[in-house]
Each structure stands twice: as C-alpha cells, then as structure tokens.
Amino acid sequence: MLEKMDIERLDAEAVNSQKRRQVLYAPRKKIFPKRASGGFRRFKWLIMAITLGIYYLVPWLRWDRGGYAPDQAVLIDIANRRFYFFFIEIWPQEFFYVAGLLVMAGLGLFLLTSTVGRAWCGYTCPQTVWVDLFLVVERAIEGDRNARIKLDKESYSPRKLVLRTTKHVIWLLIAVATGGAWIFYFADAPTLLVDVFTGQAEIVAYSTIAFLTATTYIFGGLMREQVCTYMCPWPRIQAAMLDEASLTVTYNDWRGEPRSRHAKKSAAQGAVVGDCVDCNACVAVCPMGIDIRDGQQLECITCALCIDACDGVMDKLGRERGLISYTTLNDYNANMALATAGGTQPIDPARVRTPDGKLAATLRHISLASFLRLRTLLYAALWSLVGIGLVYALVTRDRLDVNVLHDRNPQFVMLSDGSVRNGYTLKILNMIAKPRVMAVRIEGLPQSSAAIAGMEAQSDGSFLVPVEPDRLRSLKVFVTQPRHVADEQVQTFRFVIEDTEGPETKTYTATFQAPGGSK
Amino acid sequence: MHDPHKDPHLDELSGVSTTGHEWDGIKELNNPLPRWWVVSFYACIVWALVYTVFYPAWPLLTSATTGVLGYSSRADVRSELAAAEAARSGYVAAIKAADMQQILADETLRTVATAAGSAAFKVNCIQCHGSGAQGSKGFPNLNDDDWLWGGTPEQILTTIAHGVRAPEDADTHVSEMPAFGDILKPDEIASVATFVADLSNGTGFPEETAPGAQIFAQNCASCHGDRGEGNQEMGAPNLADSLSLLVDGEEAIAAQIRAPKHGVMPAWGGRLGDVTVKELAAYVYSLGGGK
Numbered sequence: 065m066l067e068k069m070d071i072e073r074l075d076a077e078a079v080n081s082q083k084r085r086q087v088l089y090a091p092r093k094k095i096f097p098k099r100a101s102g103g104f105r106r107f108k109w110l111i112m113a114i115t116l117g118i119y120y121l122v123p124w125l126r127w128d129r130g131g132y133a134p135d136q137a138v139l140i141d142i143a144n145r146r147f148y149f150f151f152i153e154i155w156p157q158e159f160f161y162v163a164g165l166l167v168m169a170g171l172g173l174f175l176l177t178s179t180v181g182r183a184w185c186g187y188t189c190p191q192t193v194w195v196d197l198f199l200v201v202e203r204a205i206e207g208d209r210n211a212r213i214k215l216d217k218e219s220y221s222p223r224k225l226v227l228r229t230t231k232h233v234i235w236l237l238i239a240v241a242t243g244g245a246w247i248f249y250f251a252d253a254p255t256l257l258v259d260v261f262t263g264q265a266e267i268v269a270y271s272t273i274a275f276l277t278a279t280t281y282i283f284g285g286l287m288r289e290q291v292c293t294y295m296c297p298w299p300r301i302q303a304a305m306l307d308e309a310s311l312t313v314t315y316n317d318w319r320g321e322p323r324s325r326h327a328k329k330s331a332a333q334g335a336v337v338g339d340c341v342d343c344n345a346c347v348a349v350c351p352m353g354i355d356i357r358d359g360q361q362l363e364c365i366t367c368a369l370c371i372d373a374c375d376g377v378m379d380k381l382g383r384e385r386g387l388i389s390y391t392t393l394n395d396y397n398a399n400m401a402l403a404t405a406g407g408t409q410p411i412d413p414a415r416v417r418t419p420d421g422k423l424a425a426t427l428r429h430i431s432l433a434s435f436l437r438l439r440t441l442l443y444a445a446l447w448s449l450v451g452i453g454l455v456y457a458l459v460t461r462d463r464l465d466v467n468v469l470h471d472r473n474p475q476f477v478m479l480s481d482g483s484v485r486n487g488y489t490l491k492i493l494n495m496i497a498k499p500r501v502m503a504v505r506i507e508g509l510p511q512s513s514a515a516i517a518g519m520e521a522q523s524d525g526s527f528l529v530p531v532e533p534d535r536l537r538s539l540k541v542f543v544t545q546p547r548h549v550a551d552e553q554v555q556t557f558r559f560v561i562e563d564t565e566g567p568e569t570k571t572y573t574a575t576f577q578a579p580g581g582s583k
Numbered sequence: 584m585h586d587p588h589k590d591p592h593l594d595e596l597s598g599v600s601t602t603g604h605e606w607d608g609i610k611e612l613n614n615p616l617p618r619w620w621v622v623s624f625y626a627c628i629v630w631a632l633v634y635t636v637f638y639p640a641w642p643l644l645t646s647a648t649t650g651v652l653g654y655s656s657r658a659d660v661r662s663e664l665a666a667a668e669a670a671r672s673g674y675v676a677a678i679k680a681a682d683m684q685q686i687l688a689d690e691t692l693r694t695v696a697t698a699a700g701s702a703a704f705k706v707n708c709i710q711c712h713g714s715g716a717q718g719s720k721g722f723p724n725l726n727d728d729d730w731l732w733g734g735t736p737e738q739i740l741t742t743i744a745h746g747v748r749a750p751e752d753a754d755t756h757v758s759e760m761p762a763f764g765d766i767l768k769p770d771e772i773a774s775v776a777t778f779v780a781d782l783s784n785g786t787g788f789p790e791e792t793a794p795g796a797q798i799f800a801q802n803c804a805s806c807h808g809d810r811g812e813g814n815q816e817m818g819a820p821n822l823a824d825s826l827s828l829l830v831d832g833e834e835a836i837a838a839q840i841r842a843p844k845h846g847v848m849p850a851w852g853g854r855l856g857d858v859t860v861k862e863l864a865a866y867v868y869s870l871g872g873g874k
Contacts, residue, residue: 091618473715477726477871480824485726487871517869518690542871547825 071380073325074098074209076347078355080363094216095289095353097199098209098345102372111187112196120241123248127151132533133497140250146534152458153534155495164454168447175443177305179435180390181312185298186367191291194242194284195351198235205231209348235285236277243276289352292365299362308393309434313366315346315357315388316396318403319423321411323357338413339387345377346370346388356388366390384423395428402426464502464568465493466561475577482547484578490539492561494531501564502529504539509557509576512545528564543576550578679858683736686865693865700866703859707851716870721829721846726870729826731846732756733815734874740864746850747818755850758817763802764841771798776837779803782811782823 079093125137127150134141139148147154147162154161176183185192206212206227218224247269248256259265260273283291292299306312320340324330327337340357347355349369354361356370374388402424403411416424471487479485494500505526506514516539519527531537541559559572592601594612601610616624635641638650649655674695678686686692705714711722718724723731732742742756749755763772778795782788788810789796800809806819813821820828828846829839852860867873 471715473713474717474724474726477717477724478826479727479872480729480821480826482825485871487726515871517871518693540869540871 071341071343071377072345073342074344074348076344078347078350078358079353080361081355081358092290093353095351096209096212096216097351097353097369098348098373099203100349100369100372102375104368104372108187108196108367108369112193115188115190115193116197120245123245123253129153129497131497132499134252136252138249139252142250153495153497155493158461161454161458164450164457168450168454171443171447171450174305175440175447177302178307178310178443179440181306181310182298182302182364182366185292185302185365189365191283191296192351192365192367194238194280195288197238198284198288199351201234201238202231205234232285236281239277239280239284240273242280243273246276247272289363292352293363307439308397309437311366311390311392311430311434312360313356313364313368313371313388314360314391314396315340316386316391316399317357318396318400318411319413319416320357320387321413336410336412336414338411339378339381339383341377341381343377345373349373390430392430392434394434395430398428462568462570463495464500464561464563464570465495466559466570466572467491467493468559468572468574470574470577476579478547478579479544483544484547484550484576485542485544486576488541488543488559488574490541490559492529492531492537492539494533494535494537497533499533500531500566502531503527503562503564504529504541505560506543507558507560507571509543509545509555511549512543512557512576515542515544516540517542545576545578547578550576553578675858678861681861683740683861683864683868686861687736687868693869696862696865697869699859700862700864700869703855703863704866707855708863711848716867721844723828723846724826725867726872727826728872728874729821729824729828730815730872730874731813731818731820731828734872736864736868736873738815739867739873740861742848743863743867744850744852744860747846747848749848749850752850752853756818758806758819759845760806760819760843762842767798767802767840771795772837772840773833775799775803776833776840779811779822779836779840780833783825783827788823 079095122138123136126135127137127148128135129148133146133153134148136148137150139146141148145156152161173184202212206215215224215227244260247260247265251269256265256269260269287295317338317340319338321338322336323340323342324335324337325342327341330337346357347353347370349372350356351367351369352363352365354363356364368390371388371390375385378385378387399416400411401407403413403416405412405415416427418424467490469489469491471489475486477485477487490504492502492504494502503522503526504514504516505524506512513525514521514527516527516529519529521527529537529539543557555576555578556573557576559574561570561572563569590600592603592610592613593599594601594610597612600613602613604611635648636650637652638654639647640650641648674692677692678696681689681692686696704712704716708716712718712725713722716725723729728734730738732738732747745752745754745756747756748758767775774795775798776795778789778793778799781793791797791800799811803811803822806817807813807822808819811822813819813823829835829844851863855863
C-alpha cells in the first residue's frame with residue numbers, strides 16, 4: 065500500500081531512542097535532517113529572514129541627532145558610556161531601563177512558554193536560526209539527507225574533499241559575518257567597516273570577531289543539537305514553565321497507534337490499526353534527531369518540522385492532518401481517554417472515529433480558552449505593568465540632572481572677616497544632544513553669597529553656566545555666610561539649576577555646616 | 584571488545600571493564616575520558632612547554648630563565664610609565680612655559696595643573712597642612728583668606744618654591760619677631776596682650792587711650808601695622824582679623840610676645856622642580872582663599 069501511495073519509508077532512528085541508549089561519553093551520533101516543507105517550515109523561513117535581517121541590518125540604520133551625537137540608530141557607545149536606541153538616549157545611571165527590558169524579556173519568556181511551549185527554542189533562538197542557516201548551506205552543497213548520509217560514509221575522494229571544504233569555508237564566512245556584524249553595534253558602522261578591512265580597528269574588534277566566529281562556527285556548524293541538549297539551561301528550566309494547558313508538539317497516539325507498516329494487510333486480517341504508517345518521516349526531518357512518537361522529551365525544541373512532515377504523509381494517505389500536532393496535555397489526555405475507553409482498554413482508533421470514518425466531534429482541539437488562564441493572564445499583566453512603568457518613566461524622565469558633593473575635608477572654613485565658607489562640587493548633567501546654558505543660584509540660606517571660580521555672578525546672584533551637549537560639567541562652588549548668621553551647626557538650603565531656554569528646573573537640597581553655638 | 588570470557592575485570596552490570604583494583608568489594612570502572620578532555624589536557628602540556636621557552640619560567644639559583652621573547656613585567660611598567668609621561672608632556676611643557684596668570688586663565692591648563700597639584704599636595708604637603716589643607720595649630724589653613732606671605736598666585740608660588748625660613752634657600756622668606764620678654768616689663772606685656780586680644784573681638788580698633796595702645800604703637804606697629812593689619816612683606820600676621828594661627832587667649836598671646844615661635848617650611852622649588860611647584864600653587868589657589 066505504501067508503494068502505491070508513493071510514501072517513502074525512511075531508514076531513520078532517533079538518536080535517543082530507548083533501545084539505542086548507551087553509556088556516557090559515547091561519541092555523538094550524526095544527524096542528517098531531511099528538508100521539510102509545509103506551513104511551519106514556511107513560517108520558520110520568515111522568522112529566520114526577520115531575525116537575521118534585524119541582526120545584520122540594524123547597525124546600518126541612521127538616526128539624525130542634530131550633529132552633537134552619533135547618527136547611528138542603535139549604538140552602544142561604551143567609551144563614552146552612552147546607549148542610543150532611535151529617539152532614546154540612555155546614560156549609565158539610567159541603565160534600569162535595560163534591566164526593566166530584561167525583566168520584560170524574562171516575563172515574556174514565561175508567558176510564551178506557559179502558553180505556546182518552547183516557541184523561543186523552536187523559532188527565534190539564535191542557535192536554532194543559525195543551525196537552520198548552516199543546514200541550508202549543507203543541503204545546497206551536499207544534497208538532502210540520503211545524499212549526505214552516503215557522502216559521510218564514503219571514504220575521502222577528491223569530490224568529497226571539495227564538497228566538505230566548500231561547506232566549511234561557507235560556514236566560516238557566515239560565522240565571520242556573524243561575528244563581524246556584532247561589533248557594529250558598538251561603534252559607527254561605516255567607519256568601523258573601513259577600519260576593519262584596512263587593519264585600523266581596535267584589537268578588541270578583531271578579537272570579538274574571532275571569538276564570535278569561533279562560537280558561531282562551532283555551535284552552529286559542528287555542535288548543533290548538542291548545544292540545546294547538553295549546554296543550554298533553558299530545556300531544564302522549561303519543565304517548571306510548562307503545565308498541562310501549554311502547547312507542545314505531540315504525537316497523537318490515540319489515533320496513530322497501533323502503528324503498522326502494512327496497514328491494509330493488517331486491517332484485512334482484522335487487526336486494529338492506527339493512522340501511523342511508521343514511515344519515519346517525522347524522525348528524518350528532526351534537527352534534534354529524536355522520535356516525537358516517544359512522547360514529550362527534553363531534546364524537543366518544538367520546531368514543528370515533524371508536524372509538516374507528518375501532515376504531508378497524511379495528505380497523501382487521505383487522512384486528516386494532525387497526527388502530530390500542537391496539543392495541550394489536557395486535550396491529549398481527554399482524547400486518549402476516549403481512545404482507550406477511559407484507560408480500561410488498549411488504544412483503539414475506531415473509538416475516536418464516527419462509523420463513516422470521520423474523526424469524532426467529541427475530540428478536543430486547540431482552543432483560545434486554553435491560553436486564557438490565571439497563570440498566563442498574570443504573566444501578561446505583570447509584563448504589561450513593567451512595560452507601562454518603563455514607558456511612563458521614559459516619558460517623564462529628566463534630561464537635566466544635578467549632583468552636589470559637599471566638601472567633607474574641611475567641612476567649613478572660617479574666613480578672616482569672621483564669615484563661614486562651605487565648598488561644594490556641583491555636577492550638572494546636560495542629558496540632551498544640545499548645548500545649554502544653565503542658571504545656577506542658591507536659595508534659602510540667609511545673607512549668603514555664592515562664588516564660582518572663573519565666573520562672574522549676575523545681578524541677581526545667579527551664575528550662567530554653559531554646559532556642552534551630552535556632557536557633565538563639574539563646578540566648584542563656594543558659599544559664604546556671615547558668622548553671626550551662621551549660628552546653627554547645620555542649615556539646609558537649595559541649589560537651583562534652571563535651563564535658561566527651556567522649562568527644565570532642578571533643585572538639590574544641600575546642607576551648610578558651621579561651628580555653631582557662638583554668636 | 585569486552586568478551587566476558589576473556590576480560591576478568593569486566594563489570595557485569597555496566598558492561599564496562601574495571602581497573603582491576605578492589606577496595607572492600609568496590610571496584611573502579613575504567614571508563615575512558617572524553618576525547619575533548621584528553622585533547623585539552625595534552626594541549627595544555629604542550630602549551631606549558633612552549634610557554635617556558637618563550638617566557639620567563641624556570642627558576643635558577645639567583646634568577647630565572649628569561650625566555651626567548653625577553654618579556655619582563657618591569658619593562659612593561661617602564662614603557663607604560665613612559666607612555667603616560669609622553670601623554671602628559673604637552674601639558675607639562677605648556678605649564679612650564681606659562682606664568683601663574685596664564686595657567687589660571689586657561690581652563691584646560693588650570694584643570695590639569697590643579698589635578699596634578701592635588702596629587703603632589705597629597706604626597707608632599709599633607710604631613711603639615713592636613714589632607715584637606717585645613718592646617719592645624721602652627722600650620723596655616725590654606726583654605727581661608729588669611730595669608731602670612733601673601734595669597735596671590737605668584738606669592739603662593741614664591742612661598743612654595745623658596746619656603747619659609749628655609750636655610751637651604753637664599754631667597755627664602757625670612758623674618759624674626761624679637762623676644763619682647765627681654766625688652767618689655769611683664770605688666771607691659773600683659774597689657775599689650777589684652778590689647779591684641781581685643782583687636783580681633785569684632786568691635787573695631789580700640790581707642791588710643793586703651794591700655795596697651797601706646798606699647799603696641801611703639802613696639803608692634805612697625806611690623807604688624809598701625810591697626811594690627813599685618814605685613815605680608817615680612818610675614819607679620821594680621822592681628823586684627825578673626826583668625827589666629829598660633830595662639831588663642833591673652834595668656835598665650837603674652838607667651839608669644841615674650842618668646843615668639845616661628846614656623847618653618849622647606850623650599851620645594853629645588854626638590855620638586857618648577858612645574859610641580861606651579862601645579863601646587865594652582866591647587867592651593869583653587870582651594871578658595873586666594874586673592
């Protein structure tokens with residue numbers, strides 16, 4: 065029957081199947097994933113194009129900041145300790161925005177995993193995306209699964225040498241481009257590109273390229289699924305994230321079992337047969353080299369390529385799609401109970417079908433309701449809360465800041481005319497890419513006067529202080545008060561810093577120290 | 584490979600050969616090390632051997648092998664210091680060429696000189712003047728505006744360069760207050776001490792008829808000024824302001840009049856050089872009391 069239906073039986077076995085389990089330290093079993101085609105594969109191509117596009121192109125986007133700041137849209141300027149993201153500029157003390165984004169990323173991962181399972185692993189994780197890219201190269205050069213297996217078994221011939229060399233050279237080129245793209249986030253991309261190729265770039269640029277080239281080549285080309293299985297902590301953490309209402313890629317054995325390679329013959333002999341024809345297509349396409357029919361397992365990254373492979377086979381057999389599908393454990397258990405008459409009988413696919421062979425209407429399928437539960441709503445609420453908080457903080461944040469350091473040694477100085485002087489280091493932060501002139505004055509300290517070295521006071525006692533764009537200006541301010549007024553040991557007063565051309569004002573409450581107690 | 588009939592050390596349970604050693608019935612499985620581990624291990628040994636050829640490594644009796652690259656961490660420090668020196672040389676030359684007014688007028692030079700002076704101050708000056716330049720009894724506070732030898736940048740520079748009563752420097756500030764215990768009678772000293780104490784109580788210069796006024800005018804005014812305002816030419820302190828370097832109270836003033844104590848300061852010009860002395864002057868001036 066299979067021959068008639070033109071379904072290829074693949075000689076594929078899962079690397080971690082029970083009968084092949086072996087002692088530790090065994091050499092890796094090579095995996096030769098077959099090309100899959102279908103809806104999920106197309107979706108993965110799209111995700112790959114988007115994520116790679118973002119990674120490679122973003123440093124080249126320009127953003128006009130008016131000449132006083134870099135015009136690169138996304139730039140992590142470590143030397144000057146500034147982070148630019150389109151219209152947002154972050155100073156080091158505002159790094160909590162990044163921390164907030166990381167909190168959102170964490171909560172987002174919880175939300176995503178508790179609803180759609182390991183979607184991050186299967187679609188957007190850089191490891192998955194780059195392995196996919198490397199596999200594209202491998203297939204283009206060495207052919208699909210069977211050709212690659214054959215080539216691997218061959219002893220080295222000139223043809224094999226050429227193919228292998230070509231593959232590794234292209235992999236290395238991709239790896240270099242990957243490492244190369246990374247550094248453009250840290251300096252002006254067009255300048256750095258020229259510098260890199262003319263040998264003018266910093267040594268750290270070259271070593272970063274070398275390091276990321278090595279990791280990309282080794283992880284994406286050589287280690288592949290081993291990174292997910294052995295190195296990555298996320299497969300371990302996900303066990304706590306998933307619950308019975310989370311989507312996982314599931315082999316629906318309630319309609320697939322008992323599987324049979326000779327379904328028609330068996331059926332004719334009166335045996336119970338399920339939908340699975342044991343063609344191994346799901347195993348052959350798996351980039352992790354596992355058999356999804358063994359149930360949920362740590363190695364599965366839920367890339368859904370086995371769904372595509374199986375759906376193709378089911379189409380050819382004229383059966384309903386979804387023998388392998390995204391399913392929640394709840395739905396699976398309900399359907400399984402149906403197929404086994406509440407667990408009392410072995411699986412009989414006839415129980416999930418109507419007499420005319422259609423799947424029973426009582427079977428449960430993905431529903432929106434399974435996404436909306438207390439846990440996911442809580443994650444979504446927390447995620448939004450942090451997001452709203454960050455946006456609020458961003459919209460209302462100050463672009464003018466002031467820090468005042470009171471001299472501690474000595475705390476005060478007695479002058480010859482009997483007055484008391486305190487010294488302060490005033491740090492004015494002009495956090496926009498525009499030069500500004502700040503009016504600095506003190507408020508709330510009777511009969512006092514302020515002096516700044518090298519500056520003349522205005523008639524109202526304030527000082528006009530120009531501050532360069534995106535810079536901090538440090539000033540030494542001396543505040544003097546007559547002795548008979550400075551009777552109390554500690555008085556509080558305010559430094560007021562006003563933008564002369566804008567609405568921003570900043571005050572800082574400082575203390576004035578005097579010996580005290582002796583008028 | 585592990586034929587149970589041929590391998591007497593085979594562990595039945597795991598199917599792995601043991602080392603053949605047994606401790607109280609416990610045997611050790613002879614699992615091979617992972618190949619990447621073994622390779623890394625041998626690579627480390629090779630690396631170590633190569634390293635000992637190129638870098639200082641093997642200890643000898645009184646020294647060590649130098650390695651063919653001739654690397655030395657001391658040479659590294661020397662070259663880093665030389666690089667720092669070279670980076671500073673432009674500023675140093677500019678400070679050397681400029682006078683105090685030029686240094687203070689140029690924002691960059693002033694910043695550099697003040698920072699360098701602050702560092703030099705912490706090494707050479709804080710022993711007497713304190714870490715905040717706040718001074719102590721007998722050692723002037725450099726933050727305030729009361730100067731014995733003048734508070735303009737040039738006067739500060741001169742004082743630092745040549746010192747005060749420094750025997751090693753011909754241009755040093757020299758002056759000496761006579762010991763009036765040999766000149767005045769004890770009751771005269773007591774009345775002039777009262778007079779001097781009253782100078783700085785904030786009520787203005789006392790009447791000519793005040794006790795001690797006559798003695799002050801005859802003996803003290805020539806150096807300390809008619810109104811006790813002092814004379815920076817000869818380092819005579821201002822007696823009329825509210826600050827006092829050495830003494831507080833009539834008793835102490837009387838003691839100072841009888842047998843005066845004089846402060847000394849080394850001449851730093853010869854020790855630290857022209858540039859550092861200018862930097863120190865810029866720093867002291869920046870403390871806020873300069874004229």
